[in-house]
Structures are given as C-alpha cells and as structure tokens.
Amino acid sequence: MDFSLSSEEQLFRDSVRSFLAEKVQPIWTRIDEEALIPTSLIREMGEQGLFAIAVPEEYGGQGGGFLLTALAAEEIGYHDPSMALAVFTLLNNAWPYILYLYGQDEAREEILPRVGRGEAFFGIASTEPRGGSDVGGLQTRAVKVDGGYRVEGEKIYISGVREVMDQLDWGGWLLLARTGRPEDRHRGITALALLGKRQGAKTGGIEYSILDTIGRHGISTGILRLNGVEVGEAYRVGEENRGFYVAMEGFNLARILVAAANIGSARWALERMVEYSRERELFGRPIASFQGVSFPIAELAMELEAARLLVYRAAWLADRIYKDKEPGLRPRDLGKYSAMAKLKAVQVNKAMYDQLMQVYGALSYTKEAQVFRGMLASLSYYVGAEGAQNIMRYIIASSIIGREYTK
Ligand SMILES: Cc1cc2nc3c(=O)[nH]c(=O)nc-3n(C[C@H](O)[C@H](O)[C@H](O)COP(=O)(O)OP(=O)(O)OC[C@H]3O[C@@H](n4cnc5c(N)ncnc54)[C@H](O)[C@@H]3O)c2cc1C
Structure with a gap:
C-alpha cells in the first residue's frame, strides 16, 4: 500500500496548480458574476491538457488516467469554488472517455481531438422532466430511419447548453433515448452522440433554453427540446438498447x-x-x-x-x-x-x-x-x-x- 503520489502525478498537479493560480484564481468570481467562462480560457485549458485526460493520445486525448483527472478536478474546484470550470472539465473528461470506449470511428475522430484542444464540449443528456433518477423510465424516443435515428423528446437540467449552442463552434452530449418498448425499461435505451453544433452551425430540430439557476453561473444548465433531430448511425455509442x-x-x-x-x-x-x-x-x-x-x-x-x-x-x-x-x-x-x-x-x-x-x-x-x-x-x-x-x-x-x- 502506498499513499504517496508518483513524481509524474506530483509534477502534473504542480503544473495544473500554477496554471490555475495564474489564469483562474484572479477571475473566478468574475466568471460566476458574468455567467461566462471566457472562450480563450477554455482554449488555454485545452492547451494545458485538462480535457480528455484519460483518452489515449492517438484519439486526441492526453493519454493519462483517472487519478490524474481527479487531481486536476480537485485543483479546479479549489481555484474556482463556484464550480463552473470544474463542471465543464469533469464532463469534458468523463463523457469523451465513454465516446472513446464505445463510439464509432467517425464520431470519435470528429469529436475527441476537438475536446482535447478546448474547441468542443461533450456532456451528458439523460434527465427528463418527469424525473432524473429513474433512467430506465426515460421517454425521449429514437426511431430508426434510413441512415440513423430520428429523435423526439425533451431533456432538462442539461449542463453546457449555452456553451455548445451559443459559445463554441462544436459540441454536444451523450444522449440517452428509447429505442425499445417502454416496458423494456433500461434494456430498451440507446446512447447516441448528439452534436448540437458542428463547424459553427446548429443542428436542425433542436430548440433550447437556459434555466435561471441559483449558483455556479459560469456554466449553463438548460433544456433541450428535440423535434425530429436526425442522428447518423455512425453516432450510435455502443450497441442498440445497451x-x-x-x-x-x-x-x-x-x-x-x-x-x-x-x-x-x-x-x-x-x-x-x-x-x-x-x-x-x-x-x-x-x-x-x-x-x-x-x-x-x-x-x-x-x-x-x-x-x-x-x-x-x-x-x-x-x-x-x-x-x-x-x-x-x-x-x-x-x-x-x-x-x-x-x-x-x-x-x-x-x-x-x-x-x-x-x-x-x-x-x-x-x-x-x-x-x-x-x-x-x-x-x-x-x-x-x-x-x-x-x-x-x-x-x-x-x-x-x-x-x-x-x-
Ligand atoms: C446544476 C445541475 C446540473 C445538471 N446537469 C445535468 C446534465 O448535464 N445532464 C443530465 O442528464 N442531468 C443533469 N442534471 C440532472 C440530475 O442528473 C438530476 O437532478 C438527478 O438525476 C436527480 O433527478 P431529479 O432532480 O429529477 O430528481 P428526482 O429523480 O425526481 O428525485 C427526487 C427525489 O427523490 C429521491 N429519490 C428518487 N428515487 C429514489 C429511490 N429509488 N430511493 C430513494 N429516493 C429516491 C431523490 O433522492 C430526490 O431526493 C443536473 C442537475 C443539476 C441540479
């Protein structure tokens, strides 16, 4: 048993600390007050290697692991206690990793290197208005059409809506949608990489709004209304109904x-x-x-x-x-x-x-x-x-x- 960090882990933490002390500590209250993470800071965080840390380098990540990612998240929580940067970073690490694990090449090649460079955000869209805890009961539907799926439904309390739709040129969410029967519950749900925006252009069929939250204003929490959004087969993440x-x-x-x-x-x-x-x-x-x-x-x-x-x-x-x-x-x-x-x-x-x-x-x-x-x-x-x-x-x-x- 060893409770100490390796020299590589200590070096990583020290460099994250000094980056955050210089770039984030002086402005964290402004980020919360103005409800905006500067786009330039997101880019710099990408250059610093804070996104897709566990994703291998050949897929556009940093080739690290989850202990390193946790050390980064801890430092970000310390230097920005309003948590906006921490939320942006932790989502932009966990969900891109899932895309790397289960996604298909086309989606991985499009999204992961952009996340790694701080050009894109990739979060999770699971919660629906009728309740977040009962994931097996979700109602958003993805119907099979030629070349992919057509999605109808509503997601709520989704982090990163403004960042994807209004701020960055690229981004989206791992979307959970029903492809099986309602009685199949959690065995009838498919994960799709839903891009809200690519190359600065919004995806058709997505209406969105931002909720007026009481805290962590620097990152938005919003609603996504999906009115027949088309998602290509190549953007299915993992097997259908899994x-x-x-x-x-x-x-x-x-x-x-x-x-x-x-x-x-x-x-x-x-x-x-x-x-x-x-x-x-x-x-x-x-x-x-x-x-x-x-x-x-x-x-x-x-x-x-x-x-x-x-x-x-x-x-x-x-x-x-x-x-x-x-x-x-x-x-x-x-x-x-x-x-x-x-x-x-x-x-x-x-x-x-x-x-x-x-x-x-x-x-x-x-x-x-x-x-x-x-x-x-x-x-x-x-x-x-x-x-x-x-x-x-x-x-x-x-x-x-x-x-x-x-x-
Ligand atoms: C700031 C913020 C950001 C968020 N960002 C995202 C996001 O990016 N993507 C996303 O998909 N979701 C997001 N969420 C939603 C989050 O996942 C849900 O809040 C969570 O899953 C709980 O769902 P709910 O709020 O609908 O509460 P409900 O599921 O309606 O639960 C209500 C209450 O019932 C209790 N309860 C429910 N089931 C049980 C049970 N079986 N046993 C005992 N108690 C139970 C819960 O503990 C809770 O106290 C966000 C939420 C917040 C507050």
Whole structure:
C-alpha cells in the first residue's frame, strides 16, 4: 500500500496548480458574476491538457488516467469554488472517455481531438422532466430511419447548453433515448452522440433554453427540446438498447470527478476558516481559541481527509479497470466506490460551507466574502447533479446487501 503520489502525478498537479493560480484564481468570481467562462480560457485549458485526460493520445486525448483527472478536478474546484470550470472539465473528461470506449470511428475522430484542444464540449443528456433518477423510465424516443435515428423528446437540467449552442463552434452530449418498448425499461435505451453544433452551425430540430439557476453561473444548465433531430448511425455509442449500461459507466467515472471537485472546493473553504479563526479576535483572543470554533474545524478536516481517500481510491480503481485492464476487475466493480466518493465528498463540502458561514458570521452574508458562491455550488450536487444522494445510497446498499434484496 502506498499513499504517496508518483513524481509524474506530483509534477502534473504542480503544473495544473500554477496554471490555475495564474489564469483562474484572479477571475473566478468574475466568471460566476458574468455567467461566462471566457472562450480563450477554455482554449488555454485545452492547451494545458485538462480535457480528455484519460483518452489515449492517438484519439486526441492526453493519454493519462483517472487519478490524474481527479487531481486536476480537485485543483479546479479549489481555484474556482463556484464550480463552473470544474463542471465543464469533469464532463469534458468523463463523457469523451465513454465516446472513446464505445463510439464509432467517425464520431470519435470528429469529436475527441476537438475536446482535447478546448474547441468542443461533450456532456451528458439523460434527465427528463418527469424525473432524473429513474433512467430506465426515460421517454425521449429514437426511431430508426434510413441512415440513423430520428429523435423526439425533451431533456432538462442539461449542463453546457449555452456553451455548445451559443459559445463554441462544436459540441454536444451523450444522449440517452428509447429505442425499445417502454416496458423494456433500461434494456430498451440507446446512447447516441448528439452534436448540437458542428463547424459553427446548429443542428436542425433542436430548440433550447437556459434555466435561471441559483449558483455556479459560469456554466449553463438548460433544456433541450428535440423535434425530429436526425442522428447518423455512425453516432450510435455502443450497441442498440445497451445505452443504459454505457451511461452507467460514464456516471461512475463522472462521479469520481464530481467528488474530486467537491473536495477541492471544501479545501478552499477549510483554508478560509482556518485563516479567519486565527485573525479574528474577540474577547481579547483569536476565535480559534474557542473550542466551539476549533473543534468543528478539526472534525471537518478529518471528514475532508476521509473524503479525499475515498476519491483517490475510486480513481485508482478506475485506472486499474480501464488503463491497466487488470484481470478479474470489471467496470461495474467501480460503482460502489464511485458512489461512496460522491456521497461523502458532497456531504463534506456542504458541511464545510455551512461551518465557514458560521465562523465568518455576518461577513459571510456579504458578496465581499465570496463564500456564497461556493455554498451555492455545493448545493447543485446535494440536490442532484450527477445523481441524487439517495441514488448513491441505493448503489452502495445494492452492492453490499445484494440487488435481489434492494430492488
Ligand atoms: C446544476 C445541475 C446540473 C445538471 N446537469 C445535468 C446534465 O448535464 N445532464 C443530465 O442528464 N442531468 C443533469 N442534471 C440532472 C440530475 O442528473 C438530476 O437532478 C438527478 O438525476 C436527480 O433527478 P431529479 O432532480 O429529477 O430528481 P428526482 O429523480 O425526481 O428525485 C427526487 C427525489 O427523490 C429521491 N429519490 C428518487 N428515487 C429514489 C429511490 N429509488 N430511493 C430513494 N429516493 C429516491 C431523490 O433522492 C430526490 O431526493 C443536473 C442537475 C443539476 C441540479
């Protein structure tokens, strides 16, 4: 057992840190305030090697792995606690990797190198208005036509709608659509690489709108209405009616990165709390001298360390499965660890901001303190992004008790 990072991993983290300290730290509040990640920054992040990190170089990625991706997501969460850049980055790592694993050459060649260079975004479009947790019940339909599929339906709470449709020249989502009968549930769903835009031109049949969210404004959350959108056969990802399983692998990977971003943001909040508890003097001494202040900090530091270990453990396992292809390990072995990492990291991040607000007192209620941006971002994962917390509990319970008992 070895708890240290290799020299390659340390070097990577150091270079990501200095890039973010220079390019992101000075502007993260502006990104949130103006609700826009500058296109030039997305390009620079691509040049820095922050997208498609685990995708092999011959497919346009960085040839790294998921531990490296998690280290990057953690640093991004720390340097931009409003999470916009973290969300953009984690989606642009997990879902392109799924396209690399299960996509066909035409779609991979078109999309992956552009993602790697910071010219395109590739996320996930699964959730529908009738509920996100019940993926097996989704209703968007993909009907077979000559040369591909015609898609009808509606997706909601989709990250990256403005970035794809209004900002970048290229991008889209791994779309889940029903190709089987409704009663087939999760066995009747196919994954398609839906491009919302290519070469600056919008795909016909897509109407979109942006939701007015309460936080992480730098990346949009929106609605996609699909009115007979044509998707070519070459853009099917994985076998027909196997899309649920394809997507579950993507969620396992994305949740590790969500968890990594949350521990990064929590580290930022913990540092602010430590700093302030030393500086703020009341009753003639620093507030850190009151155990009512220092003990919660101690508890949260321990919780953060526990969450970090879960995140690194899950990322390490992802690399054993996908990169090293270790015999005896299957993609579904990752589910429990990735759910544990997400459940815990989101709990810790939310608790950290809750405590930070109390330690800052009234200062936290001003925009000057900037604490609210991290607090509101942490809530996005608490309420559902990348899977509801109860669904994480369900995955863990099913894995340790047995699906036959928990379904
Ligand atoms: C900021 C943001 C960005 C998002 N981005 C994307 C995106 O890019 N792509 C995408 O596809 N989706 C996205 N989502 C949607 C996200 O995947 C869903 O929020 C999530 O799947 C939960 O779905 P829901 O919100 O419809 O809640 P519901 O599924 O309606 O659940 C409601 C409540 O019921 C509980 N619940 C549901 N089922 C069970 C069960 N079996 N046992 C116990 N409790 C249960 C849930 O825990 C929750 O508390 C985003 C969400 C947010 C907030």
